Amino acid sequence: MTRAAKRVRLEDVAAEVGLSSASVSLVLRGVAGPSAETRERVLEAAARLGYRADRSASLLARRxxxxxxxxxxxxxxxxxxxxxxxxxxxxxxxxxxxxxxxxxxxxxxxxxxxxxxxxxxxxxxxxxxxxxxxxxxxxxxxxxxxxxxxxxxxxxxxxxxxxxxxxxxxxxxxxxxx
Missing domain, CATH: 3.40.50.2300 (Response regulator)
Incomplete structure:
Protein backbone atom coordinates (compact mmCIF):
# COMPACT_ATOMS: atom_id res chain seq x y z
CA MET A 1 0.00 0.00 0.00
CA THR A 2 1.42 3.39 -0.94
CA ARG A 3 1.33 6.39 1.32
CA ALA A 4 -1.24 9.05 0.43
CA ALA A 5 0.11 12.28 -1.02
CA LYS A 6 0.48 15.17 1.40
CA ARG A 7 -2.64 17.31 1.43
CA VAL A 8 -2.09 20.79 -0.01
CA ARG A 9 -2.90 23.40 2.63
CA LEU A 10 -4.04 27.00 2.35
CA GLU A 11 -0.58 28.02 3.58
CA ASP A 12 1.00 26.17 0.64
CA VAL A 13 -1.07 28.19 -1.83
CA ALA A 14 -0.19 31.41 0.03
CA ALA A 15 3.54 30.61 -0.13
CA GLU A 16 3.25 29.79 -3.83
CA VAL A 17 1.76 33.20 -4.69
CA GLY A 18 3.59 35.24 -2.04
CA LEU A 19 0.50 36.37 -0.16
CA SER A 20 -0.76 35.97 3.38
CA SER A 21 -3.00 33.05 4.26
CA ALA A 22 -5.72 35.58 5.10
CA SER A 23 -5.60 37.06 1.57
CA VAL A 24 -5.68 33.63 -0.04
CA SER A 25 -8.60 32.66 2.18
CA LEU A 26 -10.54 35.73 1.03
CA VAL A 27 -10.05 34.73 -2.60
CA LEU A 28 -10.94 31.08 -2.08
CA ARG A 29 -14.08 32.00 -0.14
CA GLY A 30 -15.15 34.44 -2.86
CA VAL A 31 -15.10 37.44 -0.51
CA ALA A 32 -14.89 40.91 -2.07
CA GLY A 33 -11.61 42.79 -1.67
CA PRO A 34 -8.74 41.18 -3.58
CA SER A 35 -8.12 42.46 -7.10
CA ALA A 36 -9.02 40.47 -10.21
CA GLU A 37 -5.30 39.86 -10.86
CA THR A 38 -4.80 38.53 -7.32
CA ARG A 39 -7.86 36.31 -7.64
CA GLU A 40 -6.57 34.88 -10.90
CA ARG A 41 -3.10 34.16 -9.44
CA VAL A 42 -4.52 32.49 -6.34
CA LEU A 43 -7.08 30.38 -8.20
CA GLU A 44 -4.49 29.29 -10.77
CA ALA A 45 -2.01 28.30 -8.05
CA ALA A 46 -4.69 26.48 -6.06
CA ALA A 47 -5.72 24.49 -9.14
CA ARG A 48 -2.12 23.71 -10.12
CA LEU A 49 -1.23 22.53 -6.60
CA GLY A 50 -4.44 20.51 -6.27
CA TYR A 51 -5.73 22.50 -3.30
CA ARG A 52 -9.05 21.39 -1.82
CA ALA A 53 -10.63 23.33 1.00
CA ASP A 54 -10.84 21.42 4.29
CA ARG A 55 -14.54 22.01 4.80
CA SER A 56 -14.55 20.10 8.08
CA ALA A 57 -11.95 22.41 9.60
CA SER A 58 -13.71 25.58 8.50
CA LEU A 59 -17.09 24.37 9.74
CA LEU A 60 -15.65 23.23 13.07
CA ALA A 61 -13.99 26.62 13.50
CA ARG A 62 -17.50 28.07 13.29
CA ARG A 63 -18.71 25.36 15.71
Whole structure:
Protein backbone atom coordinates (compact mmCIF):
# COMPACT_ATOMS: atom_id res chain seq x y z
CA MET A 1 0.00 0.00 0.00
CA THR A 2 1.42 3.39 -0.94
CA ARG A 3 1.33 6.39 1.32
CA ALA A 4 -1.24 9.05 0.43
CA ALA A 5 0.11 12.28 -1.02
CA LYS A 6 0.48 15.17 1.40
CA ARG A 7 -2.64 17.31 1.43
CA VAL A 8 -2.09 20.79 -0.01
CA ARG A 9 -2.90 23.40 2.63
CA LEU A 10 -4.04 27.00 2.35
CA GLU A 11 -0.58 28.02 3.58
CA ASP A 12 1.00 26.17 0.64
CA VAL A 13 -1.07 28.19 -1.83
CA ALA A 14 -0.19 31.41 0.03
CA ALA A 15 3.54 30.61 -0.13
CA GLU A 16 3.25 29.79 -3.83
CA VAL A 17 1.76 33.20 -4.69
CA GLY A 18 3.59 35.24 -2.04
CA LEU A 19 0.50 36.37 -0.16
CA SER A 20 -0.76 35.97 3.38
CA SER A 21 -3.00 33.05 4.26
CA ALA A 22 -5.72 35.58 5.10
CA SER A 23 -5.60 37.06 1.57
CA VAL A 24 -5.68 33.63 -0.04
CA SER A 25 -8.60 32.66 2.18
CA LEU A 26 -10.54 35.73 1.03
CA VAL A 27 -10.05 34.73 -2.60
CA LEU A 28 -10.94 31.08 -2.08
CA ARG A 29 -14.08 32.00 -0.14
CA GLY A 30 -15.15 34.44 -2.86
CA VAL A 31 -15.10 37.44 -0.51
CA ALA A 32 -14.89 40.91 -2.07
CA GLY A 33 -11.61 42.79 -1.67
CA PRO A 34 -8.74 41.18 -3.58
CA SER A 35 -8.12 42.46 -7.10
CA ALA A 36 -9.02 40.47 -10.21
CA GLU A 37 -5.30 39.86 -10.86
CA THR A 38 -4.80 38.53 -7.32
CA ARG A 39 -7.86 36.31 -7.64
CA GLU A 40 -6.57 34.88 -10.90
CA ARG A 41 -3.10 34.16 -9.44
CA VAL A 42 -4.52 32.49 -6.34
CA LEU A 43 -7.08 30.38 -8.20
CA GLU A 44 -4.49 29.29 -10.77
CA ALA A 45 -2.01 28.30 -8.05
CA ALA A 46 -4.69 26.48 -6.06
CA ALA A 47 -5.72 24.49 -9.14
CA ARG A 48 -2.12 23.71 -10.12
CA LEU A 49 -1.23 22.53 -6.60
CA GLY A 50 -4.44 20.51 -6.27
CA TYR A 51 -5.73 22.50 -3.30
CA ARG A 52 -9.05 21.39 -1.82
CA ALA A 53 -10.63 23.33 1.00
CA ASP A 54 -10.84 21.42 4.29
CA ARG A 55 -14.54 22.01 4.80
CA SER A 56 -14.55 20.10 8.08
CA ALA A 57 -11.95 22.41 9.60
CA SER A 58 -13.71 25.58 8.50
CA LEU A 59 -17.09 24.37 9.74
CA LEU A 60 -15.65 23.23 13.07
CA ALA A 61 -13.99 26.62 13.50
CA ARG A 62 -17.50 28.07 13.29
CA ARG A 63 -18.71 25.36 15.71
CA UNK A 64 -21.19 24.15 13.10
CA UNK A 65 -20.74 21.14 10.87
CA UNK A 66 -23.76 21.59 8.61
CA UNK A 67 -23.86 17.81 8.59
CA UNK A 68 -27.06 15.77 8.80
CA UNK A 69 -26.79 12.13 9.80
CA UNK A 70 -29.06 9.57 8.14
CA UNK A 71 -28.89 5.88 9.01
CA UNK A 72 -30.32 3.96 6.05
CA UNK A 73 -31.08 0.38 5.09
CA UNK A 74 -29.71 0.40 1.56
CA UNK A 75 -31.49 -2.81 0.57
CA UNK A 76 -34.84 -1.14 1.28
CA UNK A 77 -35.63 0.69 -1.97
CA UNK A 78 -38.15 3.02 -0.31
CA UNK A 79 -35.68 4.18 2.35
CA UNK A 80 -32.87 4.47 -0.18
CA UNK A 81 -35.09 6.71 -2.31
CA UNK A 82 -35.94 8.82 0.75
CA UNK A 83 -32.21 9.18 1.45
CA UNK A 84 -31.74 10.54 -2.09
CA UNK A 85 -34.45 13.13 -1.46
CA UNK A 86 -32.84 14.08 1.86
CA UNK A 87 -29.58 14.67 -0.03
CA UNK A 88 -31.30 16.95 -2.56
CA UNK A 89 -33.07 18.94 0.16
CA UNK A 90 -29.86 19.31 2.17
CA UNK A 91 -27.92 20.45 -0.90
CA UNK A 92 -30.50 23.17 -1.48
CA UNK A 93 -29.79 24.71 1.93
CA UNK A 94 -26.03 24.18 2.05
CA UNK A 95 -25.93 21.12 4.29
CA UNK A 96 -24.02 17.88 3.78
CA UNK A 97 -25.47 14.45 4.48
CA UNK A 98 -23.63 11.59 6.13
CA UNK A 99 -25.33 8.34 5.15
CA UNK A 100 -24.45 5.28 7.17
CA UNK A 101 -25.66 1.80 6.30
CA UNK A 102 -27.72 -0.16 8.80
CA UNK A 103 -26.78 -3.82 8.33
CA UNK A 104 -27.04 -7.06 10.28
CA UNK A 105 -23.54 -6.29 11.64
CA UNK A 106 -24.12 -2.55 12.20
CA UNK A 107 -27.48 -2.12 13.87
CA UNK A 108 -29.32 1.18 13.97
CA UNK A 109 -28.19 2.11 17.49
CA UNK A 110 -24.53 1.59 16.57
CA UNK A 111 -24.91 3.57 13.33
CA UNK A 112 -26.58 6.45 15.22
CA UNK A 113 -23.66 6.62 17.66
CA UNK A 114 -21.19 6.65 14.77
CA UNK A 115 -23.04 9.56 13.15
CA UNK A 116 -22.99 11.46 16.44
CA UNK A 117 -19.24 10.75 16.73
CA UNK A 118 -18.89 12.41 13.31
CA UNK A 119 -20.45 15.55 14.87
CA UNK A 120 -23.67 15.49 12.87
CA UNK A 121 -25.76 18.48 13.93
CA UNK A 122 -28.97 16.54 13.55
CA UNK A 123 -30.23 13.07 12.76
CA UNK A 124 -33.02 12.07 10.40
CA UNK A 125 -34.24 8.55 11.06
CA UNK A 126 -36.23 6.84 8.28
CA UNK A 127 -38.74 4.41 9.82
CA UNK A 128 -36.48 3.64 12.76
CA UNK A 129 -36.65 0.43 14.75
CA UNK A 130 -35.40 2.07 17.96
CA UNK A 131 -37.73 1.93 20.95
CA UNK A 132 -39.74 5.03 21.91
CA UNK A 133 -37.56 5.35 25.04
CA UNK A 134 -34.37 5.19 22.94
CA UNK A 135 -35.80 7.82 20.56
CA UNK A 136 -36.68 10.11 23.48
CA UNK A 137 -33.17 9.71 24.93
CA UNK A 138 -31.63 10.42 21.53
CA UNK A 139 -33.88 13.47 21.09
CA UNK A 140 -32.57 14.83 24.39
CA UNK A 141 -28.99 14.65 23.00
CA UNK A 142 -29.39 16.07 19.51
CA UNK A 143 -31.86 17.53 17.02
CA UNK A 144 -33.88 14.57 15.80
CA UNK A 145 -36.57 14.00 13.18
CA UNK A 146 -38.26 10.61 12.86
CA UNK A 147 -39.95 9.85 9.55
CA UNK A 148 -42.46 7.18 8.70
CA UNK A 149 -43.19 5.81 12.14
CA UNK A 150 -46.17 6.29 14.39
CA UNK A 151 -44.54 7.16 17.69
CA UNK A 152 -45.29 9.70 20.39
CA UNK A 153 -42.84 12.55 19.96
CA UNK A 154 -41.10 13.19 23.25
CA UNK A 155 -38.31 15.69 22.62
CA UNK A 156 -38.12 15.17 18.86
CA UNK A 157 -40.18 15.76 15.73
CA UNK A 158 -42.13 13.19 13.73
CA UNK A 159 -43.03 13.39 10.05
CA UNK A 160 -45.29 10.76 8.58
CA UNK A 161 -47.96 10.19 6.02
CA UNK A 162 -51.57 10.33 7.19
CA UNK A 163 -52.09 6.63 6.39
CA UNK A 164 -55.51 6.54 8.02
CA UNK A 165 -56.78 9.38 5.82
CA UNK A 166 -55.30 7.80 2.68
CA UNK A 167 -56.83 4.42 3.46
CA UNK A 168 -60.24 5.99 4.12
CA UNK A 169 -60.10 7.78 0.76
CA UNK A 170 -59.07 4.55 -1.02
CA UNK A 171 -61.89 2.56 0.62
CA UNK A 172 -64.47 5.24 -0.27
CA UNK A 173 -63.20 5.23 -3.85
CA UNK A 174 -63.46 1.43 -4.11
CA UNK A 175 -66.97 1.48 -2.64
CA UNK A 176 -67.89 4.16 -5.16
CA UNK A 177 -66.72 1.89 -7.98
CA UNK A 178 -69.20 -0.73 -6.83
Missing amino acids: RTHLLGVPVMLRDAFRAELAEEVQLAADAVGYMVALSAVTPVHDEARVVETLLDLRCEALLLLSPALSPAALAELGSRTALVVMGRRVAADGFDVVRVADDVGIAIAVEHLIGLG
